[in-house]
Amino acid sequence: MLFEALAVLTPPVLLYKWYTSASRQATGGNHDEQTHRVDVEPIVSDAFGMSILSQIRGAIWAHSIIQKGYEQHKNGMFKIPFFGQWPTIVSGEYIKELAHAPESHLSFQAMLNEFMQLELLVGTGISHDAIYLSVIRALTRRLSAFHPEIADETRAALATQFEKHGKKEKDGWISVKAFKAFSEITTQLNARAFIGLPLCRDQKWMTSIQKGGADMSWRAVLLRMFPEHRRSDANEYMKRYSHVLEDCIALLNPVLEQRRAMREDERPNDVLTLIMSQVTEEEPDPRTIVGTYLFLERVAQGTTHTTFVHVLYFLVAYPEYTEVLREEIRQVHGDGPISFASLGELRKLDSYLREAIRCSGFSSATMNRFAVQEYTFSNGVKIPKGKLVAAVANPIHMDPDIYEDAKEFKPWRFLERTGAEGLGKDSKKYALVTPAEDFLAWGLGKHACPGRWYAAMVVKHLVVYILLQYDIKLPDSAKGKRPANLHVMGSSLPNLSAKVLFKRREGLDWE
Numbered sequence: 001m002l003f004e005a006l007a008v009l010t011p012p013v014l015l016y017k018w019y020t021s022a023s024r025q026a027t028g029g030n031h032d033e034q035t036h037r038v039d040v041e042p043i044v045s046d047a048f049g050m051s052i053l054s055q056i057r058g059a060i061w062a063h064s065i066i067q068k069g070y071e072q073h074k075n076g077m078f079k080i081p082f083f084g085q086w087p088t089i090v091s092g093e094y095i096k097e098l099a100h101a102p103e104s105h106l107s108f109q110a111m112l113n114e115f116m117q118l119e120l121l122v123g124t125g126i127s128h129d130a131i132y133l134s135v136i137r138a139l140t141r142r143l144s145a146f147h148p149e150i151a152d153e154t155r156a157a158l159a160t161q162f163e164k165h166g167k168k169e170k171d172g173w174i175s176v177k178a179f180k181a182f183s184e185i186t187t188q189l190n191a192r193a194f195i196g197l198p199l200c201r202d203q204k205w206m207t208s209i210q211k212g213g214a215d216m217s218w219r220a221v222l223l224r225m226f227p228e229h230r231r232s233d234a235n236e237y238m239k240r241y242s243h244v245l246e247d248c249i250a251l252l253n254p255v256l257e258q259r260r261a262m263r264e265d266e267r268p269n270d271v272l273t274l275i276m277s278q279v280t281e282e283e284p285d286p287r288t289i290v291g292t293y294l295f296l297e298r299v300a301q302g303t304t305h306t307t308f309v310h311v312l313y314f315l316v317a318y319p320e321y322t323e324v325l326r327e328e329i330r331q332v333h334g335d336g337p338i339s340f341a342s343l344g345e346l347r348k349l350d351s352y353l354r355e356a357i358r359c360s361g362f363s364s365a366t367m368n369r370f371a372v373q374e375y376t377f378s379n380g381v382k383i384p385k386g387k388l389v390a391a392v393a394n395p396i397h398m399d400p401d402i403y404e405d406a407k408e409f410k411p412w413r414f415l416e417r418t419g420a421e422g423l424g425k426d427s428k429k430y431a432l433v434t435p436a437e438d439f440l441a442w443g444l445g446k447h448a449c450p451g452r453w454y455a456a457m458v459v460k461h462l463v464v465y466i467l468l469q470y471d472i473k474l475p476d477s478a479k480g481k482r483p484a485n486l487h488v489m490g491s492s493l494p495n496l497s498a499k500v501l502f503k504r505r506e507g508l509d510w511e
């Protein structure tokens with residue numbers, strides 16, 4: 001009943017919120033906005049009456065609006081309408097300034113709290129103390145111990161999910177809807193790292209975790225529609241009708257009990273153990289542990305999944321590079337199994353993946369920050385308290401002044417740059433995991449993605465395993481063209497319905 005009512009009420013309420021907020025700005029109702037605006041142009045009209053249209057355009061066509069803003073203000077700032085706000089998007093030299101702005105003024109944590117309503121949904125343990133950061137740092141330090149788990153699960157996940165999603169075609173090929181199948185495959189791989197066997201293969205657990213993460217996201221969207229002082233009551237009310245988060249806590253409690261009964265050094269090697277070791281209170285709030293788990297699972301899953309599918313579409317659309325990658329893998333691994341150390345030696349693959357991410361158009365804007373205090377950029381532009389600011393991303397990746405032949409996919413681009421600049425083969429300047437002002441996939445500065453080493457390991461392992469074990473191609477109907485991306489609210493998702501064909505390669509009995 002509640003959900004039916006929400007389904008009916010949500011669109012008009014959202015539209016009203018967009019309208020009132022946008023109109024207030026357009027008509028000068030927001031004093032700060034008017035008095036402090038210095039040279040920050042809205043890229044679509046914010047004139048009264050046009051605001052609501054701008055907000056709708058902003059949400060649907062953020063991709064092209066941000067591109068237009070970038071072309072007009074390459075080394076400046078502009079505003080776009082987005083979900084009832086007019087965030088300022090900075091570009092050029094101001095990206096570095098944004099990356100190094102103090103957290104006390106432009107806050108990443110406050111942006112997370114606002115968008116994900118972490119404090120209400122999972123308590124202050126995660127929202128204030130950010131224990132997830134120490135968990136990821138611990139995960140990164142132990143990556144080599146996590147690699148064998150990912151390797152084992154890759155084998156199992158591909159076998160089961162290809163069986164489940166694959167449709168048999170001629171000559172031993174199977175056709176797989178890549179987006180859907182690899183969503184389940186990466187969920188299983190991440191679950192192996194996060195909670196280990198046997199739960200990572202338990203359908204009930206996997207479904208609850210996925211629902212739990214989705215539930216957190218929906219509740220956050222709904223809570224943000226209420227005024228701040230009513231959100232706590234609204235949350236209590238929602239809990240009566242949606243208890244997926246509470247169900248996850250109930251499912252996880254016996255596992256936590258079991259692990260508490262073990263000595264710390266006997267506990268399994270997974271993210272749950274790392275979370276438990278960071279929550280040191282005697283009677284920890286289970287919401288902190290489960291909330292941290294769900295938050296990290298959610299962040300890790302969406303990103304590794306979409307990144308891998310983007311890469312897969314490049315692999316099948318540019319088959320001429322496949323043998324070069326296989327040859328490098330053969331040279332590095334010989335006949336041995338894929339090891340963590342050898343993944344680090346695959347320099348062509350590293351360059352390939354950085355270029356695939358650059359070209360995938362992953363996101364038009366990144367480094368979102370919430371002003372908890374007014375902040376003044378060096379050009380005098382003030383971001384008033386309570387406003388959002390972000391950095392332009394994809395248009396930089398596609399800028400021909402920054403990247404030669406920017407629209408072309410040149411997989412060895414970063415390797416060649418390393419050589420051309422006379423950097424040694426161990427230089428990390430253009431490595432996949434290195435953030436830069438002209439490569440913003442990981443963000444920049446102190447909040448640059450802490451999970452990037454883990455993500456790189458998972459994606460690399462999956463690519464190497466697939467190249468060794470399978471021949472891959474696009475169906476004939478695709479005519480050799482990379483399946484088109486889907487642009488949603490500033491993000492570029494890999495094509496949701498494209499099929500990729502896989503055929504087991506003969507004569508390989510090692511992984």
Ligand code: HEM
Binds near residue numbers: 447448455
């Ligand atoms: C290819 C996959 C991934 C991409 C492209 C990606 C990208 C990003 C970006 C753009 C940011 C924001 C940086 C900023 O605002 O300055 C970020 C932050 C973050 N990422 Fe990732 N990410 C990926 C995978 C992961 C994984 C696997 C994890 C967890 C294991 C993770 C955990 C986080 C966390 C916790 C933050 C917030 C950092 C902070 O609070 O300072 N990410 N990521």
